[in-house]
Amino acid sequence: MTTMLFDSEKIQSLRTQEPQHPWRRRTPKFTWSVALAVVIPALIAGYFLFATAIPDPIVIIIIYLPLQLLAAGVAxxxxxxxxxxxxxxxxxxxxGGSIFSLVILISLIVTLFINGLKAVSVSFLTQNNFYISPxxxxxxxGVAHAVLGTLLIVFISMLVAIPVGIATAIYVTEVRGRAVPYVRFFVQAMSGVPSVVAGLFILTVLILTGAMxxxxxxxxxxYAILMLPTVARTAEEVLRLIPEDLRTGALALGSTRARTVLQVVLPAxxxxIVTAIVLGMARVVGETxxxxxxxxxxxxxVYNPFNSPIAALPTYIFGNVAQPFPDAVTRAWGAALVLIIIVAILFVIARIIGRGKVK
Amino acid sequence: MSTAEFEKSIEGLEVELSDSRAGLPIEMDARDISVWFGKRKVLEGVSIPFPKKTVTALIGPSGCGKSTFIRTLNRLHELIPGAALAGEVLYEGKDIYSPDVDPTHIRLKIGMVFQKPNPFPSMTIRGNVLSGLKLSGMKRPNHDDIVEETLRAAGLWNEVKDRLNAAAGELSGGQQQRLVIARALAVQPHVLLMDEPCSALDPASTLKIEETIRELSKEITIIIVTHNMQQAVRVSDYTAFFLAAENEPGYVVEQGPTTDIFGNPRDQRTLDYVNGRFG
Structure with a gap:
């Protein structure tokens, strides 16, 4: 009895092996049945779409989808x-679900661009609405004043909601105090507060009392009332995913609880957390x-956030869209386009901040 | 496939070997397996035959591709993004990577036990044992008998027979690992792959699992990755020694009967490794 040794000559000949993906190879039968399962329902649905008067959504939902399921099942x-x-x-x-949601999203964005681009120009982005009638x-x-207003309002709400929201999440996942179930319950209930109620609350407490x-x-x-539960709950979910070993690992090095949270858990x-902030921002930015x-x-x-009524994009859109003048409605579309572009820019900035690597 | 058919299909599958495996009926045969992750080649030209109803140990230092190799044997490798592969793995007379082979069938017949015990936390002990039947849609009568039989085979029956409906998470690590072995056995695999099944366990649990492996090898073929040299000696019939130079793909330096690999190795590196001089 003996052993088999490494065969260097054979390995030399194997050096020519190419990386392959054998699991991607398909039998001809598979390829053909998939092709037929895609083409046949599409043809039948196409016939109903173009040759009959049945409304398109009904064709797609009642005829195409079941047919496609059947065809895929048979294949x-x-x-x-x-x-x-x-x-x-x-x-x-x-x-099907992904295509459906993509179609809705894309048609929304396309509509926004088609209608909004007519209004957008340099002056639209740099001027305010003073001396302008519908x-x-x-x-x-333009909407420069409303962009500034929206940014100011969102910034103020972030100053309030982000620290409080993250602190709440830390209380629930890290401090684990006795009130955790109640805090979680209230945060959860708060996320159901309708935006108009948040507005009414501030109106009653601050404005009608004459405080400001x-x-x-x-x-x-x-906005902070609306943003807080989103930030708190998302941050909580995220902190929950941090493995317990990291916390015990830090504690075992003699770390205090505070340093564990600040230097190990939060960085991890x-x-x-950045996602939580972005979601919170997205939650409020269009609230009217x-x-x-x-x-x-x-x-x-308006530059002073404390003593004067101020425009914001949602209220600008709200004020213009119902006017009987086509140009005012177009301005509303333009403002809506600017609003989603601002949201997109905020998302990108947040992603860049969130990506930061370990030095 | 009936036994007769099966025997026929593996006829002529005997590989040219210069060791005592020559002439044995072969359950699985890995031929010239090379593996890449993206552009990086991590395994080169691995050819190992696995005779039926034997235990083969794969040993070698960390990072030499043993776990990667074992995952190519039941088509779990392809689930990793960027994975690529060359070579073939013959099983039931056929390359398991040929396009008309259903990977689900392969994974049913070639079971696996992982490094960390992974019982399904939402299921009871009994539910875990029977979960493979449910997940694969396999029909077997007499579930109570299956539960007892597989838990006995995994050496866990006496410890859990009174609490089969308890949550699986209540068991200790060693018990959980034996539970997942029982779970793997309930679908009657022909081959059981074990990727360092004892690395997270205490010596007593390890010993129990080793007994289980010896017992199981009377029925099925077992391939085990282990870092524990004594374990390889205790449980395996054959051993393959993997090695990789830094940033080079891993390969099999020497393979053969375990007694020879440990008692009379021909390669100096094998000798050094099995005597604990590196790795």
Whole structure:
């Protein structure tokens, strides 16, 4: 009895082996059944779409989808046997669902661009609405004051909601005090507060009592009420995912609880925390109702967040969209486009901050 | 496939070997397996035959591709993004990577036990044992008998027979590992892959699992990755020694009967490794 040794000559000959992906190879039967399962339902649905008067959504939901499921099931049964059928169904439903949501999203963005681009120009982005009436032509006036207002209000709400939200999450996941179940319950309940109620609350507590007038600060506080539960709950989920070993590991090095949280847990959860902030921002940035109640509106550019009614993009859109003048409606579309572009920019900035590598 | 058919299909599958495996019926045969992750080649030209109803140990220092190799044997490797592979793995007379082979069937017949015990936390002990039947849609009568039989085979029956409906998470690490072995056995695999099954366990649990492996090898073929040299000696019939130079793909330096690899190795590096001089 003896052993087999490494065969260097054979290895030399194997050096020519190319990396392959054998699991991607398909049998001709599989390829054909997939091709047929894609083409046949599409042809039948195409016939109903173009040759009959049945409305398109009905064709797609009542005729195409079941047909596609059936075809995928048959194709799977033929090429992979009984076991493949359920896989095929899930595959079709998952792809169908993704396409459906993509179509909605893309058509929304396209509509926004088609209608909004007519209004957007350099002056639209740099001027305010002073001296502009709803019937003024599109060459004059802009939303710079409303962009500034939105940024101010969101910034104020972030100043309030992010520290409080993250502190709440830390209380729930790290401090684990006795009140945790109640805190979680209230945060959860708070996320159900309608935005108009948040606005009403600030209106009653701050403005009607005479503590302050309609202002960016009041708007920021109303936004903070809406942002807080989103930030707190998302941050909580993220902190929960940090393995317990990291915490015990830090404690075992003689770390205090505070340093464990600040130097080990939070940095480990950084990307997720940034996501929580982004989600909180996205939650509020388009909210109109609270602003209508507590910020008022203005046609001039306002820099002071405390003592003056201020314009914001949602209230600007709200004020223009119902006007009987086409140019005013176009301005509203333009402002909506600017709003989602601002959101997109904020998202990108947040991602860049969140990506930061370990030095 | 009936036994007769199976015997026929593996006829002529005997590989040219210069060791005592020559002439034995072969359960699985890995031929010229090379593995890449992205552009990086991590394993080169590994050819190991696995005779039926034997235990083969894969030993070698960390990072030499043993775990990667074992995952190519039941098509779990392809689930990693960027994974690529060359070579073939013959089982039931056929390359398991040929396009008309259903990977689900392969994973059913070639079971696996992982480094960390992974019982399903939402299921009871009994539910865990029977979960493979449910997940694969395999029909077997007499579930109570299956539970007892597999838990006995895994050496866990006496400890859990009174609390089969307790949550699996209540068991200790060693018990959990034996539970997942029982779970793997309930679907009657022909081959059981074990990726360092004892690395997180205490010596008593390890010993129990080793007994289980010896017992199981009367029925099925076992391939075990281990860092524990004594364990390889205790449980395996054959051993393959993997090695990788830094940033080079791993390969098999020497393979053969365990007694020879440990008692009479021909390569100096094997001798050094099995005597604990490096790695």
């Amino acid at each position: 799977a049964a033929v090429s992979k046997g009984k076991n493949g059928v359920a896989d095929a169904f899930i595959y079709v439903l998952a792809i 019937s003024t032509s599109l060459e004059y006036g 007038g309609p202002s960016a600060f009041a708007g920021g506080l109303a 959860a950084k990307t997720g 109702a609270p602003l209508v109640l507590v910020t008022g509106t203005s046609d001039a550019t």
